[in-house]
Amino acid sequence: MIRFFNGKLLSLDGGFDVTEQEVWIDGSRIAYVGPAKPDMPGFEREIDLRGNLLMPGFKDAHTHSAMTFCRSLADDVPLQPWLFEQIFPLEEKLTPERVYAFTKLAILEYVSGGITSAFDMYFFRLSNAQSAVDCGFRYVVQGMNCPPEQAEEEYVKCNAMSPLVSLIPGIHAEYTTSVDEMKIVADIVQRHRAPFFTHISETKSEQEQCIERHGLTPTELFESLGLFEYGGGGYHCVWVSEHDKQIFKDRGLSVVSCPASNAKLASGVAPVQEYIDMGLNIALGTDGPSSNNGLDMFREMYLACVLQKLKCSDAAAGNAEAILRAATAGGARAMGLTDCDCIAVGKQADLIVIDLQKPSMQPVINIPKNLVYSGAKDCVKLTMVAGKVLYENGAFFLGEDPARIYETAQNELQKMLAE
Amino acid sequence: MIRFFNGKLLSLDGGFDVTEQEVWIDGSRIAYVGPAKPDMPGFEREIDLRGNLLMPGFKDAHTHSAMTFCRSLADDVPLQPWLFEQIFPLEEKLTPERVYAFTKLAILEYVSGGITSAFDMYFFRLSNAQSAVDCGFRYVVQGMNCPPEQAEEEYVKCNAMSPLVSLIPGIHAEYTTSVDEMKIVADIVQRHRAPFFTHISETKSEQEQCIERHGLTPTELFESLGLFEYGGGGYHCVWVSEHDKQIFKDRGLSVVSCPASNAKLASGVAPVQEYIDMGLNIALGTDGPSSNNGLDMFREMYLACVLQKLKCSDAAAGNAEAILRAATAGGARAMGLTDCDCIAVGKQADLIVIDLQKPSMQPVINIPKNLVYSGAKDCVKLTMVAGKVLYENGAFFLGEDPARIYETAQNELQKMLAE
Numbered sequence: 096m097i098r099f100f101n102g103k104l105l106s107l108d109g110g111f112d113v114t115e116q117e118v119w120i121d122g123s124r125i126a127y128v129g130p131a132k133p134d135m136p137g138f139e140r141e142i143d144l145r146g147n148l149l150m151p152g153f154k155d156a157h158t159h160s161a162m163t164f165c166r167s168l169a170d171d172v173p174l175q176p177w178l179f180e181q182i183f184p185l186e187e188k189l190t191p192e193r194v195y196a197f198t199k200l201a202i203l204e205y206v207s208g209g210i211t212s213a214f215d216m217y218f219f220r221l222s223n224a225q226s227a228v229d230c231g232f233r234y235v236v237q238g239m240n241c242p243p244e245q246a247e248e249e250y251v252k253c254n255a256m257s258p259l260v261s262l263i264p265g266i267h268a269e270y271t272t273s274v275d276e277m278k279i280v281a282d283i284v285q286r287h288r289a290p291f292f293t294h295i296s297e298t299k300s301e302q303e304q305c306i307e308r309h310g311l312t313p314t315e316l317f318e319s320l321g322l323f324e325y326g327g328g329g330y331h332c333v334w335v336s337e338h339d340k341q342i343f344k345d346r347g348l349s350v351v352s353c354p355a356s357n358a359k360l361a362s363g364v365a366p367v368q369e370y371i372d373m374g375l376n377i378a379l380g381t382d383g384p385s386s387n388n389g390l391d392m393f394r395e396m397y398l399a400c401v402l403q404k405l406k407c408s409d410a411a412a413g414n415a416e417a418i419l420r421a422a423t424a425g426g427a428r429a430m431g432l433t434d435c436d437c438i439a440v441g442k443q444a445d446l447i448v449i450d451l452q453k454p455s456m457q458p459v460i461n462i463p464k465n466l467v468y469s470g471a472k473d474c475v476k477l478t479m480v481a482g483k484v485l486y487e488n489g490a491f492f493l494g495e496d497p498a499r500i501y502e503t504a505q506n507e508l509q510k511m512l513a514e
Numbered sequence: 515m516i517r518f519f520n521g522k523l524l525s526l527d528g529g530f531d532v533t534e535q536e537v538w539i540d541g542s543r544i545a546y547v548g549p550a551k552p553d554m555p556g557f558e559r560e561i562d563l564r565g566n567l568l569m570p571g572f573k574d575a576h577t578h579s580a581m582t583f584c585r586s587l588a589d590d591v592p593l594q595p596w597l598f599e600q601i602f603p604l605e606e607k608l609t610p611e612r613v614y615a616f617t618k619l620a621i622l623e624y625v626s627g628g629i630t631s632a633f634d635m636y637f638f639r640l641s642n643a644q645s646a647v648d649c650g651f652r653y654v655v656q657g658m659n660c661p662p663e664q665a666e667e668e669y670v671k672c673n674a675m676s677p678l679v680s681l682i683p684g685i686h687a688e689y690t691t692s693v694d695e696m697k698i699v700a701d702i703v704q705r706h707r708a709p710f711f712t713h714i715s716e717t718k719s720e721q722e723q724c725i726e727r728h729g730l731t732p733t734e735l736f737e738s739l740g741l742f743e744y745g746g747g748g749y750h751c752v753w754v755s756e757h758d759k760q761i762f763k764d765r766g767l768s769v770v771s772c773p774a775s776n777a778k779l780a781s782g783v784a785p786v787q788e789y790i791d792m793g794l795n796i797a798l799g800t801d802g803p804s805s806n807n808g809l810d811m812f813r814e815m816y817l818a819c820v821l822q823k824l825k826c827s828d829a830a831a832g833n834a835e836a837i838l839r840a841a842t843a844g845g846a847r848a849m850g851l852t853d854c855d856c857i858a859v860g861k862q863a864d865l866i867v868i869d870l871q872k873p874s875m876q877p878v879i880n881i882p883k884n885l886v887y888s889g890a891k892d893c894v895k896l897t898m899v900a901g902k903v904l905y906e907n908g909a910f911f912l913g914e915d916p917a918r919i920y921e922t923a924q925n926e927l928q929k930m931l932a933e
Contacts, residue, residue, distance in 0.1 A: 163876070167883035171819075171833040204873035207892070358820035359887070361829045389874050389888035394813065400590075401777035401817075410780045414590040452916070454623035455808050455891075457582070458924045464586035468778070469808035472874075473626070473892035497871070505877045 096121050096136055097444075097482065102144025103451070103462070104128070106438040107151050107423055111416050111463045118149055120444040123258070123481035128440055142477075148449040148462060151437050152211025152478060153392035154426025156351045157330040157380025159217045160201035160226075161194040164508050165385040174298075174360055182385060188511045191222040198226035200504045203497055204390040206232065206486040209475040211445035214292075214351070214380065214430045216265065216330075220249055221256075228257045230493040231483050233445060235430040237265040237292050240272050243279045250283055259481060263327070263431060268294035269305050269313040274320070281320045290431065291322040292351075295329030295339075298362045302334040314339035323348060328429055330380060331356075332370075333363045340373065349376040349429035352421070354398040355389075356382030368403045368412045377421040378429040393474075396422050396467045415467035448477035515540050515555055516863075516901065521563020522870070522881070523547070525857040526570050526842055530835050530882045537568055539863040542677070542900035547859055561896075567868040567881060570856050571630025571897060572811035573845025575770045576749040576799025578636045579620035579645075580613040583927050584804040593717075593779055601804060607930040610641040617645035619923045622916055623809040625651065625905040628894040630864035633711075633770070633799065633849045635684065635749075639668055640675075647676045649912040650902050652864060654849040656684040656711050659691050662698045669702055678900060682746070682850060687713035688724050688732040693739070700739045709850065710741040711770075714748030714758075717781045721753040733758035742767060747848055749799060752776055752784045759792065768795040768848035771840070773817040774808075775801030787822045787831045796840040797848040812893075815841050815886045834886035867896035 097120040104116045106128065119127040119138075169181035194217065205213055212233035215223055220236045227234030236253050238246055246264070253262035264283050266272040284291050295313050296302045305313045314335060317323055323342070328349030329335075335343075343350065352365045370377055379399055381390045396418050403413025427436035435445040451459060455469040466474075478486040491497050516539040523535045525547065538546040538557075588600035613636065624632055631652035634642055639655045646653030655672050657665055665683070672681035683702045685691040703710050714732050715721045724732045733754060736742055742761070747768030748754075754762075762769065771784045789796055798818055800809045815837050822832025846855035854864040870878060874888040885893075897905040910916050 166877065166888060167880040170880075170883045170887060171830050173829050177829065200873060200876060207873060208890075355816075355820065358824050359829065361823040361827050361831070364824065384888065387887070388883070389890065391874070391888075391890055394816065394890070397774075397813065398817075398820075401774065404780040405777050405783065408780050410592050410596065410778065411590050412780070452920070454619060454626060454916070454920075455810070457619060457920045458585065458927050460927070461586040461589075464589045464807070468589060468806070469585060469803065469810075471808065471810055471813070471892065472890045473894075475892075497873070501871070501876045508877050508879070 096126060096138050098138045098141045099144055099149050100131065100141065102146060103148045104438065105148055105150040105462060107420070108437040108439040113462050118438060120482045123443055125438060125440055125442050125444050128438060144448060147451050147476060149438065149446060150449060151423045151435070152445045152447045152480070153209050153422050154378065154430060154432065154435070155205060155210045155213040155381050155390065155392060156378035156426040156429050157353055157382055158201070158213050158215055158390065159383030159385070160213060160215050161189070161197035161217050161223055162383035162385040163200040163504060164193070164197045164511065166388045168385070170388070185511055186218070188514055189218055191219045193507050193511070194219040194222045195226045196500070196503045196507055198223040199230065199495065199500045201384065201390055202227065202230045202232045202493065203491060203500060206478040206491065206493070207475065208391050208393070208472040209447040209478055210390065210392055211447065211478060211480045212430065212432060212435060216267070220262070221252060224253055224256055224260045228259055231259070231480055231485055233259050233432070233435065233480050235432065236260065236262045238262055238280070240266050240276055246279060246283055250287065261431060263292055264289050265292040268301070269316060270301055277317070277320050277322065281322050284322055284325060288325045290325050290327030291317065292327045293317065293329060295332050296334040297331035297357070299334050312336050312339050314342050318342050318346070331362070331365065333357055333365045340369070343375055344373055347376070349378055349425070351378045351380045351429055352399060353380045353382040354402050355395055356386045358398065358402065360386050364402045364406045366406070367399060368407055371417050376425055376428050377417070378426040379418070379422045391472055392422050393470045393472055400467060415464045419463050419467055444479055444482040446479050447475055450474050450476045515545060515557050517557045517560045518563055518568050519550065519560065521565060522567045523857065524567055524569040524881060526839070527856040527858040532881050537857060539901045542862055544857060544859055544861050544863050547857060563867060566870050566895060568857065568865060569868060570842045570854070571864045571866045571899070572628050572841050573797065573849060573851065573854070574624060574629045574632040574800050574809065574811060575797035575845040575848050576772055576801055577620070577632050577634055577809065578802030578804070579632060579634050580608070580616035580636050580642055581802035581804040582619040582923060583612070583616045583930065585807045587804070589807070604930055605637070607933050608637055610638045612926050612930070613638040614641045614645045615919070615922045615926055617642040618649065618914065618919045620803065620809055621646065621649045621651045621912065622910060622919060625897040625910065625912070626894065627810050627812070627891040628866040628897055629809065629811055630866065630897060630899045631849065631851060631854060635686070639681070640671060643672055643675055643679045647678055650678070650899055650904055652678050652851070652854065652899050654851065655679065655681045657681055657699070659685050659695055665698060665702055669706065680850060682711055683708050684711040687720070688735060689720055696736070696739050696741065700741050703741055703744060707744045709744050709746030710736065711746045712736065712748060714751050715753040716750035716776070718753050731755050731758050733761050737761050737765070750776060750781070750784065752782045759788070762794055763792055766795070768797055768844070770797045770799045770848055771818060772799045772801040773821050774814055775805045777817065777821065779805050783821045783825045785825070786818060787826055790836050795844055795847050796836070797845040798837070798841045810891055811841050812889045812891055819886060834883045838882050838886055863898055863901040865898050866894055869893050869895045
């Protein structure tokens with residue numbers, strides 16, 4: 096067992112109270128939350144928090160991890176040339192090995208920024224799932240457009256791979272998928288009673304062109320095909336209609352908002368405050384490193400709040416607690432990780448330690464507001480996934496030296512640029 | 515002399531080229547930039563950069579440092595109750611000693627985030643200037659509304675206090691200053707041939723109400739009083755008119771944009787891309803910790819870029835290089851720190867080391883884009899002001915233990931809340 100003691104606890108089990116309770120970990124799970132006891136069990140490690148904060152890890156609920164390879168490769172250019180002239184031609188040079196290497200680079204960034212799981216959508220899903228398993232990182236893979244046999248095979252393989260990995264069916268987006276392909280995924284959804292996720296209404300033209308093509312919005316089209324019968328949700332959801340929102344509400348779907356990416360690509364600002372008011376489940380995602388370019392949930396939380404204030408012309412919109420919940424429990428719910436949402440007995444030990452001795456965390460008046468409005472990655476002291484420490488005080492424990500991960504990524508990228 | 519070697523150099527002396535040159539520091543100034551030499555002088559310290567990046571420090575060109583005391587005290591509330599019910603009553607309890615203590619807390623945050631100087635506007639200016647001098651931090655104090663004798667005395671005292679400190683005349687804002695008071699400042703401006711800075715057109719109502727009161731915009735009013743005869747500029751500049759922009763252009767004034775604060779208070783998005791296109795000097799400021807709430811120039815740069823992309827509906831707007839320049843040389847120019855803008859022989863040694871071995875800085879394809887789009891405070895390894903290391907690898911060298919600074923700030927805040 097591992098013992099965390101002498102610190103503050105923001106369990107997010109219910110409200111936002113900060114207590115002084117201890118937390119004990121047994122294997123991958125939380126075994127005890129409460130005061131110190133006179134008769135303690137033997138611990139393999141006792142972690143003195145020295146007054147710092149223990150809290151659930153962040154969930155990055157939409158990302159394309161392996162796109163680390165195109166970080167800073169094509170910024171400050173309009174969307175279409177960015178995608179068609181820069182990104183797509185390079186993506187054709189990807190291999191399973193390259194996706195494995197580029198995903199590992201992203202995992203370094205996740206764990207050093209307090210992210211304990213990611214909901215990934217990309218090519219070579221079994222490769223990037225393997226990367227996560229090899230690092231001890233928790234990963235939800237979104238299934239994408241592929242031939243029916245492969246889709247089924249991936250669904251079964253990925254979900255049997257490791258307790259750290261699962262696959263949720265999905266497609267890339269309406270505008271890259273035929274209705275026949277969607278029906279194949281609908282069949283998997285129906286047979287496995289599985290949720291369904293996809294990019295939805297990220298840009299205005301996506302919404303408009305879908306209506307032109309199908310006489311339906313993307314959300315209406317997916318609903319008409321039965322894809323949402325067992326829940327799920329959409330990434331982005333910037334330009335959804337009133338009827339789309341009602342479908343989200345009726346089906347209990349999650350909105351995964353990606354404020355940084357939507358801003359950087361000039362796509363718009365999702366009506367997150369409206370979603371909150373409707374009682375929808377909100378999660379936050381970084382999107383890929385090509386369009387963000389960081390994998391930083393502190394920045395994402397900050398943007399989620401302040402962009403709502405701007406959008407609503409109201410400094411009270413986008414409040415910090417709602418967004419902190421989205422970045423943790425909301426993400427866990429969207430990703431089907433209902434065991435990883437808070438710090439309570441029986442839950443997975445996916446948690447982080449925040450350094451309250453950083454200047455930006457002082458004075459200690461309101462910890463949730465400090466986290467959202469002045470927190471940054473430098474405050475993360477420790478990241479634990481499934482009871483294993485993957486990052487602590489600048490050091491990584493992922494089974495491979497970071498310098499080697501950097502070198503491999505850099506070399507593979509240079510080869511791709513030269514090919 | 516101190517020697518930085520074995521690293522990369524982004525000198526920002528001209529363009530954005532990254533070289534492999536060494537940098538030597540003699541006293542407070544840069545003595546040499548170039549390749550290693552066969553006959554080296556004796557160095558008191560040689561800093562092996564191990565491939566990391568040396569660059570000029572960030573300039574926080576608008577802040578109210580001592581407002582660390584109201585961090586996380588009143589967020590997510592509308593502007594008017596925030597200001598009148600929460601902030602103003604507490605500010606009445608400030609003393610010179612409290613301002614000194616709260617400013618020190620901000621300086622910890624500045625140096626750990628790679629900020630080497632701040633342009634401050636607040637009460638008890640001599641106290642917060644003293645705080646900077648005692649820490650070895652570079653500080654530009656903006657003079658504020660006060661009786662004529664005091665204004666003159668502060669101007670002289672502050673500018674004679676230390677090479678680290680200077681005072682630029684100014685007022686808080688049009689809406690808190692009578693025309694008679696402005697004329698007192700205009701007199702100082704004229705006699706000392708000094709630039710003038712103030713809050714300008716932060717909110718729409720500020721702009722509209724000034725027109726109602728004076729038949730002029732704030733910028734027009736200040737111009738009519740001769741306040742801009744020797745240059746200067748404005749903080750925020752969100753709602754300026756076309757004629758205001760022309761005054762900025764004609765007078766060579768600086769715009770200090772505060773994107774995070776303007777977003778968090780729902781004030782709007784300044785037309786920064788337009789200012790760039792006009793060739794104005796742009797600087798970036800965090801504004802105070804009460805309205806931001808972090809003092810984080812990485813977040814500020816990111817927001818400056820992505821908010822322009824949103825505002826212009828163009829992913830090519832707000833490009834990273836222009837904003838990186840604003841956060842460094844643009845700030846230096848606005849603050850009158852023309853000796854601190856880049857890394858070149860004879861310039862002040864106000865510089866930082868960026869850890870390129872952080873996951874978010876990999877792969878190393880385009881360092882300026884990495885800094886702006888995936889950089890964060892955790893990448894700052896070392897901060898030097900006037901040739902002295904104030905922060906290095908998590909440790910502070912400010913003459914006072916951070917734990918004591920935190921404790922004093924926390925205690926004084928508790929007393930203010932109880933008084």
